[in-house]
Amino acid sequence: IRRSCLIGTGSALPARRVSNAELAETIDTSDEWIQERTGIGARHLAGEGETTATLAADAAKKAIEAAGITAADISVIVLATATPDQTFPSSASKVQDLIGAKNAFAFDVAAVCSGFLYAMATADALLKTPAGAPANGRQCALVIGSETFSRILDWEDRGTCVLFGDGAGAVILEARDFPAGEMAAAPGVIASRLHTDGAHNELLYVDGGPSTTGTVGKLRMKGREVFRHAVTNLADVLREVMEEAGIAADQLDWVVPHQANARILDATAKKLGLPAEKVVKTVGEHANTSAASVPLALDVAVRDGRIQPGQLVMLEAMGGGFTWGACLLRL
Numbered sequence: 591i592r593r594s595c596l597i598g599t600g601s602a603l604p605a606r607r608v609s610n611a612e613l614a615e616t617i618d619t620s621d622e623w624i625q626e627r628t629g630i631g632a633r634h635l636a637g638e639g640e641t642t643a644t645l646a647a648d649a650a651k652k653a654i655e656a657a658g659i660t661a662a663d664i665s666v667i668v669l670a671t672a673t674p675d676q677t678f679p680s681s682a683s684k685v686q687d688l689i690g691a692k693n694a695f696a697f698d699v700a701a702v703c704s705g706f707l708y709a710m711a712t713a714d715a716l717l718k719t720p721a722g723a724p725a726n727g728r729q730c731a732l733v734i735g736s737e738t739f740s741r742i743l744d745w746e747d748r749g750t751c752v753l754f755g756d757g758a759g760a761v762i763l764e765a766r767d768f769p770a771g772e773m774a775a776a777p778g779v780i781a782s783r784l785h786t787d788g789a790h791n792e793l794l795y796v797d798g799g800p801s802t803t804g805t806v807g808k809l810r811m812k813g814r815e816v817f818r819h820a821v822t823n824l825a826d827v828l829r830e831v832m833e834e835a836g837i838a839a840d841q842l843d844w845v846v847p848h849q850a851n852a853r854i855l856d857a858t859a860k861k862l863g864l865p866a867e868k869v870v871k872t873v874g875e876h877a878n879t880s881a882a883s884v885p886l887a888l889d890v891a892v893r894d895g896r897i898q899p900g901q902l903v904m905l906e907a908m909g910g911g912f913t914w915g916a917c918l919l920r921l
């Protein structure tokens with residue numbers, strides 16, 4: 591039986607780190623307000639020459655190195671982003687060129703903060719029924735979440751601009767076959783669930799686009815309503831995936847959630863009876879990096895030794911659309 595196994599992770603942050611105190615020099619806000627409402631202490635903001643595709647390529651190179659493969663071994667690149675370098679071509683195409691993954695086909699997926707979950711489910715499906723030829727005899731997917739939200743923020747709107755940061759995270763998945771009798775302990779993606787409810791566009795959206803205003807637009811959000819939907823939807827989809835996999839919350843070794851806001855993370859964990867120590871939290875240093883947040887947090891926890899081979903890890907996210915999803919995998 592085929593599984594998409596996670597064999598490497600990587601991440602990249604822009605060079606410039608901006609603390610709450612630094613933001614408060616130009617925006618009518620304070621470190622106390624931001625910390626108390628969101629748990630955010632700092633974020634990284636892209637500077638000149640740093641784009642969604644360059645950050646993605648940096649994260650990808652680290653994931654490739656960690657996986658012990660070469661770029662030529664990759665047969666598909668799926669990049670989740672809501673802030674592509676250009677309307678077209680896809681940022682994934684640019685990454686393919688930047689890293690020299692000449693055997694890969696590449697495309698972007700757009701599901702905002704849930705984008706990485708959508709990209710994982712897509713890559714998992716493509717590895718099980720490959721649409722491309724094997725690359726160097728392997729079936730490897732490069733799955734990336736990369737964003738430069740700083741470029742679509744309204745820096746005059748203190749209710750949103752303090753919440754987001756830029757960055758990228760990447761993983762390598764490889765298709766491997768296991769005997770039916772060994773599936774209980776086999777690594778790889780065990781179950782994924784994705785959802786969309788398009789009826790709430792006005793709660794979280796960008797007020798521009800190529801086919802409407804002909805502009806890039808700025809992010810708009812009704813924070814309080816988004817918060818309410820997020821906690822309910824995330825708890826539902828987590829239960830759904832655990833039921834599908836036949837596991838209980840106390841069997842999870844780690845939950846790596848989308849890092850929107852510490853209060854959403856705490857409220858969701860509480861609703862499911864998950865101890866806070868099992869939830870990887872990086873929002874304090876990265877803020878909300880949209881589609882990049884899950885793979886960024888995953889890479890941090892893999893590299894600092896918290897997440898170990900063989901462990902059961904749940905990824906989850908909710909974002910504009912609304913879109914939400916979860917993915918259970920064994921490392």
Ligand code: ACO
Pocket residue numbers: 618619620623624627628702703748749750752794811812813814815816817820850851853854878880908909910
């Ligand atoms: N600094 C200081 N004061 C502020 C700031 C700021 N940065 N932003 C807003 N305020 C003020 C408001 O003006 C308001 O003042 P008023 O009462 O005098 O009018 C007061 O703070 C309260 O504002 P609210 O918006 O009601 O604050 P709330 O307690 O709801 O917190 C927050 C706002 C943090 C955005 C919260 O609603 C939240 O966490 N929402 C979830 C949003 C989120 O995480 N979205 C991302 C998930 S989806 C995705 O990732 C794309």
